[in-house]
Amino acid sequence: MPPTLDSGANAPGATDPGRIRNFCIIAHIDHGKSTLADRMLQLTGVVDPRQMRAQYLDRMDIERERGITIKSQAVRMPWTIREGDQAGEHAVLNMIDTPGHVDFTYEVSRSLAACEGAVLLVDAAQGIEAQTLANLYLALENDLHVIPVLNKIDLPAAQPEKYAEELAHLIGCQPEDCIRVSGKTGDGVPYLLDEIVRQFKPPVGVADAPARAMIFDSVYDVYRGVVTYVRVIDGRISARDRIKMMSTGAVHELLEIGVISPEMQKADALGVGEVGYLITGVKDVRQSRVGDTVTINSRPATEALGGYKDPKPMVYSGLYPIDGSDYPNLRDALDKLKLNDAALTYEPETSGALGFGFRCGFLGLLHLEIIRERLEREFNLDLISTAPNVVYRAIQEDGVEVVVTNPSEYPTGKIAEVYEPTVRATVLTPNDYVGAVMELCQGRRGNLLGMDYLSADRVELRYTLPLAEIIFDFFDQLKSRTKGYASLDYEPSGEQASELVKVDILLHGEPVDAFSAIVHKDKAYNYGVTIAAKLRNLIPRQQFEVPIQAAIGSRVIARETIRAIRKDVLAKCYGGDISRKRKLLEKQKEGKKRMKMVGRVEVPQEAFIAALSSDSGDGKAAGKK
Ligand SMILES: Nc1nc2c(ncn2[C@@H]2O[C@H](COP(=O)(O)OP(=O)(O)OP(=O)(O)O)[C@@H](O)[C@H]2O)c(=O)[nH]1
Secondary structure: OOOOOOOHHHOOOOOOHHHEEEEEEEEOOOOOHHHHHHHHHHHOOOOOOOOOOOOOOOOOHHHHHHOOOOOOOEEEEEEEOOOOOOOOOEEEEEEEEOOOOHHHHHHHHHHHHOOOEEEEEEEOOOOOOHHHHHHHHHHHHOOOEEEEEEEOOOOOOOOHHHHHHHHHHHHOOOHHHOEEOOOOOOOOHHHHHHHHHHHOOOOOOOOOOOOEEEEEEEEEEOOOEEEEEEEEEEOOEEOOOEEEEOOOOOEEEOOEEEEEOOOEEEOOEEOOOOEEEEEOOOOOHHHOOOOOEEEEOOOOOOOOOOOOOOOOOOEEEEEEEOOHHHHHHHHHHHHHHHHOOOOOEEEEEEEOOOEEEEEEEEOOHHHHHHHHHHHHHHOOOOEEEOOOEEOEEEEEOOOOEEEEOOHHHOOOOOEEEEEEEEEEEEEEEEHHHHHHHHHHHHHOOOEEEEEEEEEOOEEEEEEEEEHHHHOOOHHHHHHHHOOOOOEEEEEEEEEEEOOEEEEEEEEOOEEOHHHOEEEEHHHHHHHHHHHHHHHHHHOOOOOOOEEEEEEEOOEEEEEEEEOOOOOOOOOOOOOOOHHHHHHHHHHHHHHHHHHHHHOOOOOOHHHHHHHHHHHOHHHHHHOOO
16 A cells, blocks of 8 residues: 555655655657656556556647657655665655657756756667757756666567666666666566665755745646646745745735646645645746746745746747638637747738738747647647748848848848857767768758767767758658668757848749748758749649749849740641741730730649648658657
């Protein structure tokens, strides 16, 4: 019978910090984090085996379907050490689930900051991948103790010996220190839980200091408003307190406080080192931001905890309803999603080709894809998104700085310098594909920072790359050139000055805003030719000739022509005199000239949609890593 949470020394608010262990599981995608978390919930008795369903913690439908974790959760689990000298000792484990994707690095870093230890999970059939490394570095930056764990040892293809060597080499321990488990069968998991209590340090904090708690997640719940997840660092927050957000100074009434185990359980208070949730009735996650410090209004702390950052959109894209009358619905839907997503930004925009829509800012391509999918699925909207672009900073010769989130805002005057965001990318690949990876990165304007052999056949390559170069099909290319063996992770690393130009696409002399793009000058020609060729195939022939041009400023760099439909005026003219045929053709030409002058190209909207959607990479690049 597992010890219950809500009684005596184990009750939230009364737990001795010495018994608490706050930890997270970090892993490359698909290495089995959710499965291991499920098994822990089951073994610690917080989930009844009858209610157990796969990936208990991934609540959102999209998460479950795609098998990825987007929002973090924190679960409180009681555990009694089973073996060794400390057998019988009770502990309270708080498992903080971290989002696994690069787009959410900031959220990951805040979740890590709420822990003392990290379980580094590696698939024993695959070994270390790029995200394993990126997460490990983040954990070490946050001073976390790391327990290396090899998962999926039940698989016939598992090679725990080989990968234990690799892992040990990476973190500087002995291969036998790597714990072997199977999240699927549960093998080794009780031992891992024992080791978590033994190896991770309990939290330290000042119990009688003014309260300070760090927000590591906040989610919007339709019925309850915003639910804020916190880790108490110092002091104590009790159910009767009024709380204050230190970044904004806003004061809120506390409606409820508690812990998740694995459903919400009300509590009287949260003390030093404890992890739980707060409900204040606010309706917008922006008022309860990840990374912010919560204190108590009656006795506020003077200094906030470090590490708070405003979420900053990295990628922008225009979202347009396919049916123009859906525009108000799209606006309402975005308003609703914003409540749950502090990083989503949007403002109205109009496009000559696509009508009314919104320019939206996202943390990355996966974020874009998730929002788009939620809009389509939960709000029943049919949408078209323009090709995503990054944020550029253009300095004009007169010193004025313009921040460009949409190619159509690109200044037309003389520009002294343009800056684009860069990322620091880590690629892990088997030795055989080093050449292919280097070729790809060089082709994408990459700058090699370093290269390390993690083992005889596994190489880590570090590059600085422009963000714009990897948001399209970089990941697909990497996978196809390395037969799927390479993995990629990246984090923002500032910006660099680049030779960028804006390429416009003109249809019959008129620029079409939806196709304008900012590209490196060496790639402008290629972009122009590709889009022009694509449009030529998509736009039906008209009564008159339609030129499609790609231009940088007034200089045309590519041209395609949609030939006019020629009515067969000679059809009725069997044999006969050549001069008569010529006369008919001349007459036709005259007529066409007139049409060309008065004519306007009729482009079906489907053509735009087809041209844009195939260009947006279908978000494949943002998929699983
Ligand atoms: N054979 C075997 N399969 C496992 C084990 N653990 C996980 N899997 C399988 O591996 C796949 C990925 O597992 P998840 O738990 O969803 O992986 P994850 O790391 O949480 O993935 P993300 O949430 O996308 O980061 C699933 O198909 C699991 O069934 C294991 O110990 N043995």
